[in-house]
Amino acid sequence: GAVVSQHPSRVICKSGTSVKIECRSLDFQATTMFWYRQFPKQSLMLMATSNEGSKATYEQGVEKDKFLINHASLTLSTLTVTSAHPEDSSFYICSARDPRAGGDEQFFGPGTRLTVL
Amino acid sequence: QKEVEQNSGPLSVPEGAIASLNCTYSDRGSQSFFWYRQYSGKSPELIMFIYSNGDKEDGRFTAQLNKASQYVSLLIRDSQPSDSATYLCAGDFGNEKLTFGTGTRLTIIP
Numbered sequence: 001g002a003v004v005s006q007h008p009s010r011v012i013c014k015s016g017t018s019v020k021i022e023c024r025s026l027d028f029q030a031t032t033m034f035w036y037r038q039f040p041k042q043s044l045m046l047m048a049t050s051n052e053g054s055k056a057t058y059e060q061g062v063e064k065d066k067f068l069i070n071h072a073s074l075t076l077s078t079l080t081v082t083s084a085h086p087e088d089s090s091f092y093i094c095s096a097r098d099p100r101a102g103g104d105e106q107f108f109g110p111g112t113r114l115t116v117l
Numbered sequence: 118q119k120e121v122e123q124n125s126g127p128l129s130v131p132e133g134a135i136a137s138l139n140c141t142y143s144d145r146g147s148q149s150f151f152w153y154r155q156y157s158g159k160s161p162e163l164i165m166f167i168y169s170n171g172d173k174e175d176g177r178f179t180a181q182l183n184k185a186s187q188y189v190s191l192l193i194r195d196s197q198p199s200d201s202a203t204y205l206c207a208g209d210f211g212n213e214k215l216t217f218g219t220g221t222r223l224t225i226i227p
Binding site for chain 1: 148149158161205214215216
């Protein structure tokens with residue numbers, strides 16, 4: 001159980017384009033999902049908390065107009081990087097809590113590696 | 118500010134020995150802690166979580182939590198080359214979000 005998928009796993013795009021990343025909980029319903037970003041040799045940095053049916057909560061310093069999050073159903077959250085630039089190149093990872101687990105542990109998707117040329 | 122700190126390593130341990138990974142945190146109100154393993158280029162994988170003071174064992178892994186001293190550790194017994202990875206310590210400080218340490222890179226030497 002507690003399987004989280006992401007799509008695509010890797011994307012290369014030109015500067016100025018927008019990229020959408022999908023995060024799905026495959027075997028459970030997730031009212032809350034989390035989006036992280038990880039630069040090389042650094043730890044995970046939480047970008048935002050995605051809540052089903054409501055607006056996402058962004059961490060300080062994260063531009064909500066640049067990183068659009070939509071959590072339209074209990075199994076799907078999307079992150080759209082708008083007008084991407086080379087400095088947005090990073091490893092984007094989503095996670096979700098499995099309510100069946102009864103605890104606070106988060107289960108991570110496999111990640112999406114974004115390269116902006 | 119709530120912080121989780123780890124020694125970045127690298128930590129080298131001979132195969133078959135015990136690897137000891139440590140983590141300290143700054144918020145006494147923290148409730149639960151998690152150890153994740155991350156292979157290069159992959160996303161984190163949950164190894165163990167611990168909520169209460171003391172030890173928690175799962176196979177070759179033992180998590181230890183000492184809330185009075187504000188540290189949490191992970192012991193890996195009978196280390197294997199496949200244990201070579203970066204280990205991330207994370208704390209839930211009661212706001213449903215995880216705060217991650219910078220990770221410790223562990224290398225098991227055959």
